[in-house]
Amino acid sequence: MTSDAMMHSDLALPGLRRGKVRDVYDLPNDKRTGEGRLLIVACDRISAFDVVMPTPVPGKGQLLTELAAFWLRKVERKGLCPTHLISTDAADVPDAAFKPGGTTREELEGRIMIARKASVVPIECVARGYVEGSGWKEYQATGSICGVSLPPGLRQCSKLPAPIFTPATKEELGTHDQNITFEEASCRAGGPLMEKLRGLTMAVYEMAAEHALARGIIIADTKFEFGLDAHGTVLLVDEALTPDSSRFWPADDYQPGRAQRSFDKQYLREWLEGEVAAGRWGKQPPGPDLPQAVLDATVRKYREACTRLTK
Numbered sequence: 001m002t003s004d005a006m007m008h009s010d011l012a013l014p015g016l017r018r019g020k021v022r023d024v025y026d027l028p029n030d031k032r033t034g035e036g037r038l039l040i041v042a043c044d045r046i047s048a049f050d051v052v053m054p055t056p057v058p059g060k061g062q063l064l065t066e067l068a069a070f071w072l073r074k075v076e077r078k079g080l081c082p083t084h085l086i087s088t089d090a091a092d093v094p095d096a097a098f099k100p101g102g103t104t105r106e107e108l109e110g111r112i113m114i115a116r117k118a119s120v121v122p123i124e125c126v127a128r129g130y131v132e133g134s135g136w137k138e139y140q141a142t143g144s145i146c147g148v149s150l151p152p153g154l155r156q157c158s159k160l161p162a163p164i165f166t167p168a169t170k171e172e173l174g175t176h177d178q179n180i181t182f183e184e185a186s187c188r189a190g191g192p193l194m195e196k197l198r199g200l201t202m203a204v205y206e207m208a209a210e211h212a213l214a215r216g217i218i219i220a221d222t223k224f225e226f227g228l229d230a231h232g233t234v235l236l237v238d239e240a241l242t243p244d245s246s247r248f249w250p251a252d253d254y255q256p257g258r259a260q261r262s263f264d265k266q267y268l269r270e271w272l273e274g275e276v277a278a279g280r281w282g283k284q285p286p287g288p289d290l291p292q293a294v295l296d297a298t299v300r301k302y303r304e305a306c307t308r309l310t311k
Contacts (some may be wrong), residue, residue, distance in 0.1 A: 001041065005044040005056035006107060009147030011101040013039060020047040021244060027114065028094065035230060037086065039093060041108065042068075042239075045284075046290075046298065048269050049283045054090075057288035061108040063302045064113040068239040069113065070310045071208065075236060078207060081200045084115040084227065084237040117233045118227025123185050123275050124168040126196050127205035130220040132247060133159050134179055137167060147181035157220070165198045165204060168223070196234060197226050208241050215308045217263065218254055222246035248305050263305035269296040 015026035027037040042061035046053050065088060072083040087093075090108040128135055128145065131154050136144040140232060144150055146166035154160075167176040167185035186194045200225055210217045223245050225238040230241065239245055243264035253261050271294050275281040281288050 007056045009041040011097045013097050020052055021045050036116050036252050038115045038117055042111045048272055051287045053287040053290055057250055057295050059299055063243050063306045065111050067242045069307045071241040075204055080203050081236045084235045088112040098170055103182050110164055116238050118229050120227040121189050122170045125201040125224045126166045126168055127163055128166055128221040129163040130157055130159050132220055142268050146179050157260055158256045165201055170207040197265050205226040216251045218249040218251050220247035220249055243305055251280040263301045268294055
């Protein structure tokens with residue numbers, strides 16, 4: 001992992017789309033199969049409260065790529081679902097992608113995925129094994145999450161009797177995804193497809209949760225994205241099971257009834273809440289510059305999660 005941070009990539013490729021963390025480009029179709037391909041670059045941007053911070057976290061993109069690729073390959077080996085992943089080797093990026101003064105091949109090492117193109121299903125597929133976050137708020141108000149009735153008396157971060165599927169809308173950058181019922185997701189994406197995605201989501205979550213717990217990490221919840229390739233095959237796409245898309249808790253410190261320590265952006269969020277309380281920030285763009293201590297603590301948590309889960 002290099003010490004230099006990458007806030008944005010700069011490549012001579014068409015179709016650039018920038019998300020909160022990743023830059024996505026179009027690649028030429030595969031010469032052998034004719035299938036469309038994408039280049040996904042995990043930069044070192046970090047977001048909180050749907051705002052991308054102005055300070056990158058050095059090495060974060062490489063850690064996310066390592067962990068996401070680990071899970072995608074594991075999902076495929078287990079025969080659970082095909083994925084979009086083709087390669088993580090920067091040597092496979094075509095020479096034509098590089099231009100004078102732009103991002104170099106060396107700078108892409110460890111932070112890219114070459115992926116199959118897919119038409120993304122506009123539903124976030126969320127699996128929950130514990131009740132926290134928006135689910136906890138909804139449960140307190142209604143006794144259910146996304147229309148799934150739950151037993152009374154659950155506390156914050158309680159383990160659910162069995163994991164549940166709680167879909168959400170997939171909103172534009174800067175807008176919160178909204179929890180919806182399975183029926184509404186079916187109206188948006190089609191009932192048979194959502195039945196399939198629910199089954200895939202729960203199978204992948206349960207496999208990953210078992211793997212993680214054996215390594216001292218609780219995966220409280222996680223969200224997946226799926227897409228359809230040119231042949232209509234469902235693919236697991238985007239990242240998967242990283243601290244950016246999941247709640248990872250240390251199992252040896254778990255205690256329901258309170259917020260948990262976490263292998264994610266918790267330290268950053270707590271610091272930002274302090275800035276909000278002090279009247280220095282209002283949870284709107286632009287975010288405040290991040291001090292070195294926050295950057296160090298954040299990447300340390302990401303690195304620990306990656307090491308525990310992949311080694």
